[in-house]
Amino acid sequence: MILSGGCLCALVRYRILNTPGPLIYCHCSQCRKAQGAGFAANVPVPRANFEVTKGADCIKAYQSSKDKTRYFCAKCSSPLYSYLREASNYRIRAGSLDDGPELSPSAHIFVASKANWVTLNDDLPQFSEKEPRQP
Template identity: 35%
Template sequence: MNKMTGRCLCGKVSYQVDQLEPHMASCHCSMCRKFHGAAFATYGEAKTENFRWLSGQDYIKKFTAENSTVRQFCSECGSSLSFAPANDDGRFIEFSLATLDCDIQLKPDAHIFVAYKANWFDICDSLPQHQEGRE
């Protein structure tokens, strides 16, 4: 896969991904819904050695939730950039797939935390649905 770039809405924060990992999930938990302002958030995953911030690191702010998950966002435009689980070991970064500047060949492979999905949204595809996380 070719190197891909992504950026926040205002363009102050940009990044490069050299290779995507195959796990891409749409998360329906209430925190992702609130953070993205949508029915779910879809995250791509890359090994940390295959992901780098290109610009705007000083605009990246972190929010640590009560459950110790960490979300990063652009302090200028508010764009959601990344997510880290509470038990993050630093080997991977999960980033908001919609912030990529290009089309990709891979597609999400699951819906996670569907036990908390918005009652006004119906999942209409055939992807596996996990009540909680993949584990």
């Protein structure tokens, strides 16, 4: 399955060349600020499977912490993905995908920083900080 997505103004467009990994809801305070939302919905995509098809020169980067960089459209400011230094994946912001593809959510992370006005009433595992390391 090839998924496509892009920013609000459509200057930036991208493709994902396989089915992305399970979606993770991140409630950390940085993600909340960066999305202007209660949490971020992120899907891990191996770097080799992510391709910017249009507007690569319009993507701006913001280094939000020592190891983490967040990428967004320079014109409309839509968050697109983040990258943790030396990771094999990008974390694509699921809301930037076209057509709301079926993705399976797997966990809530950084729940210790969750906004008080967000209520979690699903059965997904919750972690107070990072998700435990994948084997």
